[in-house]
Amino acid sequence: MSALDTEAPAWETSKENAAPRKKGRDVAKLNRAFGAAPDDDAAIRHHEAALSTEGDDPLQAFTTYAAYLEQHRPTDALAAFELRERCCRAFRDDERYKNDARYVQMWLDYADNLQDPDDLFKFMKKKKVGLQSAAFWCAWALRSEERGHVKNAAELYKKGLEKGALPTEMLTAKQAAFEARAVDRERNPPPPRPRPRGLTAQRPSRAPTQQPQSTPAASGTTPALEIFVDEGLRPVTAPVDDWPDFGSLRERAKENTRGPTPWTEAALSAPKTSAPTLASAAPPAFDVFVDDDCVAAPAPAPDAPTTLRD
Amino acid sequence: MADGATSTISLRGSVDLVQEFFEYAINSILYQRGIYPPEEFRRVAKYGLSMMVASDDGLQTYLKKILAQLKTWLEEGDVQRLVVVVVTGVETNETLERWTFAVNACDTENAAPSTAGDIKAITKQIQAIIRQITASVTFLPLLDEACAFDLLVYTRKTAAVPGAWEDSDPKYIADSQEVKLRSFTTSVHSVEAAVAYKDHDA
Numbered sequence: 001m002s003a004l005d006t007e008a009p010a011w012e013t014s015k016e017n018a019a020p021r022k023k024g025r026d027v028a029k030l031n032r033a034f035g036a037a038p039d040d041d042a043a044i045r046h047h048e049a050a051l052s053t054e055g056d057d058p059l060q061a062f063t064t065y066a067a068y069l070e071q072h073r074p075t076d077a078l079a080a081f082e083l084r085e086r087c088c089r090a091f092r093d094d095e096r097y098k099n100d101a102r103y104v105q106m107w108l109d110y111a112d113n114l115q116d117p118d119d120l121f122k123f124m125k126k127k128k129v130g131l132q133s134a135a136f137w138c139a140w141a142l143r144s145e146e147r148g149h150v151k152n153a154a155e156l157y158k159k160g161l162e163k164g165a166l167p168t169e170m171l172t173a174k175q176a177a178f179e180a181r182a183v184d185r186e187r188n189p190p191p192p193r194p195r196p197r198g199l200t201a202q203r204p205s206r207a208p209t210q211q212p213q214s215t216p217a218a219s220g221t222t223p224a225l226e227i228f229v230d231e232g233l234r235p236v237t238a239p240v241d242d243w244p245d246f247g248s249l250r251e252r253a254k255e256n257t258r259g260p261t262p263w264t265e266a267a268l269s270a271p272k273t274s275a276p277t278l279a280s281a282a283p284p285a286f287d288v289f290v291d292d293d294c295v296a297a298p299a300p301a302p303d304a305p306t307t308l309r310d
Numbered sequence: 311m312a313d314g315a316t317s318t319i320s321l322r323g324s325v326d327l328v329q330e331f332f333e334y335a336i337n338s339i340l341y342q343r344g345i346y347p348p349e350e351f352r353r354v355a356k357y358g359l360s361m362m363v364a365s366d367d368g369l370q371t372y373l374k375k376i377l378a379q380l381k382t383w384l385e386e387g388d389v390q391r392l393v394v395v396v397v398t399g400v401e402t403n404e405t406l407e408r409w410t411f412a413v414n415a416c417d418t419e420n421a422a423p424s425t426a427g428d429i430k431a432i433t434k435q436i437q438a439i440i441r442q443i444t445a446s447v448t449f450l451p452l453l454d455e456a457c458a459f460d461l462l463v464y465t466r467k468t469a470a471v472p473g474a475w476e477d478s479d480p481k482y483i484a485d486s487q488e489v490k491l492r493s494f495t496t497s498v499h500s501v502e503a504a505v506a507y508k509d510h511d512a
Contacts, residue, residue: 007492015448023510024451027489067511177455289358292430 010034019077104130324498388469435494
């Protein structure tokens with residue numbers, strides 16, 4: 001377009017391609033990532049090789065690799081996501097990391113990219129990961145509040161304080177902000193969404209029907225169902241881990257993804273009518289911005305027929 | 311503003327341009343960084359863009375006072391830098407971002423008369439800066455708590471400072487990353503923009 005474009009730094013021209021990151025990004029790394037194709041396969045291989053579940057502190061390899069992916073591969077959010085998934089699942093039963101700040105942060109970053117993290121938070125609570133971390137309780141409460149479960153969010157803040165999660169100032173500050181938002185919401189309630197007229201017309205309001213009272217068992221009437229009692233069943237003494245694994249996103253979402261299928265035999269028939277011609281458009285109601293550079297230099301006429309780019 | 315016949319900008323015209331740019335740049339930063347909620351802004355067409363300007367009366371009065379004082383200083387050539395500081399609203403008052411606009415007086419003898427002083431060229435340059443401010447969300451950290459802003463002006467020692475202004479510390483950021491943004495120049499002044507933000511990874 002103009003001379004301005006040649007000076008535009010890489011981060012500005014590719015700004016839509018950088019996945020958002022809460023902590024912000026380093027502009028030098030961003031420019032390098034968007035510049036000539038970065039040749040960092042060696043670095044990636046090195047990081048992959050360092051990953052393992054044994055050793056003194058295997059978690060560190062995972063955290064450095066995740067940080068590397070985030071900064072140096074800003075377009076590829078999936079790689080960092082899957083790495084976090086691997087890390088969380090690998091150490092979920094590891095006692096020494098249950099309240100490790102880095103491990104809890106891994107889980108929280110993973111939850112950030114999920115649509116419905118409620119199950120994940122419940123899993124973390126069951127596995128006792130992050131119960132002493134204020135960040136965990138704040139994140140759960142915030143996501144609940146976003147989905148409209150305000151009472152639940154209030155409960156979570158209280159529970160966090162009860163458990164003595166650290167740092168306490170974070171919990172109290174976020175709780176205060178949450179309460180301020182709740183007061184704001186009450187003072188300026190969002191406008192009620194109008195219910196679609198069709199539904200209300202079809203379902204006239206009726207007087208609430210009488211709920212059938214639950215009759216006590218000593219009423220003497222025989223129950224409609226016969227309840228089977230297994231005589232030989234021993235009571236379970238050992239604690240059973242009834243939720244051993246959270247599962248990866250691919251496994252959980254398998255019903256929502258379709259594998260590739262062969263193209264069908266039916267052929268597309270050419271449309272019978274010719275393409276509709278554009279009716280003369282009415283001038284737009286707003287001011288159309290005209291960039292003088294584009295108007296001044298019309299597109300050069302092609303002097304050769306268009307050929308397939310190799 | 312501009313002298314129509316020769317299309318060169320006088321000092322007064324340049325001061326007006328720079329002051330107007332500051333007004334819209336400050337409003338843009340307030341909107342983009344979420345210092346005030348988006349409902350408190352209204353759209354205004356300016357520089358060929360649709361700019362967001364604060365509609366809150368108190369804020370507008372405050373900004374107008376500051377900009378009027380800036381104009382006086384610009385006419386005297388006393389302004390060196392205008393800094394918009396974004397601080398956390400809580401007691402800690404930690405500086406999170408620092409937007410710097412450095413004003414330099416242009417050397418009028420050396421400036422080529424054809425390139426400098428053309429209103430359209432200046433508007434395009436300002437447009438580019440405003441677009442860059444919007445694009446900076448790519449690398450700026452998320453501000454997830456309520457923040458406040460402060461305006462600092464670096465003046466020459468000889469400048470006349472009214473009583474309403476007080477000396478302040480520069481409010482530097484502890485470990486900061488700095489990014490230089492674009493600049494624009496009238497034939498009399500040149501303004502360079504830059505932003506410094508807290509490096510959370512450090």
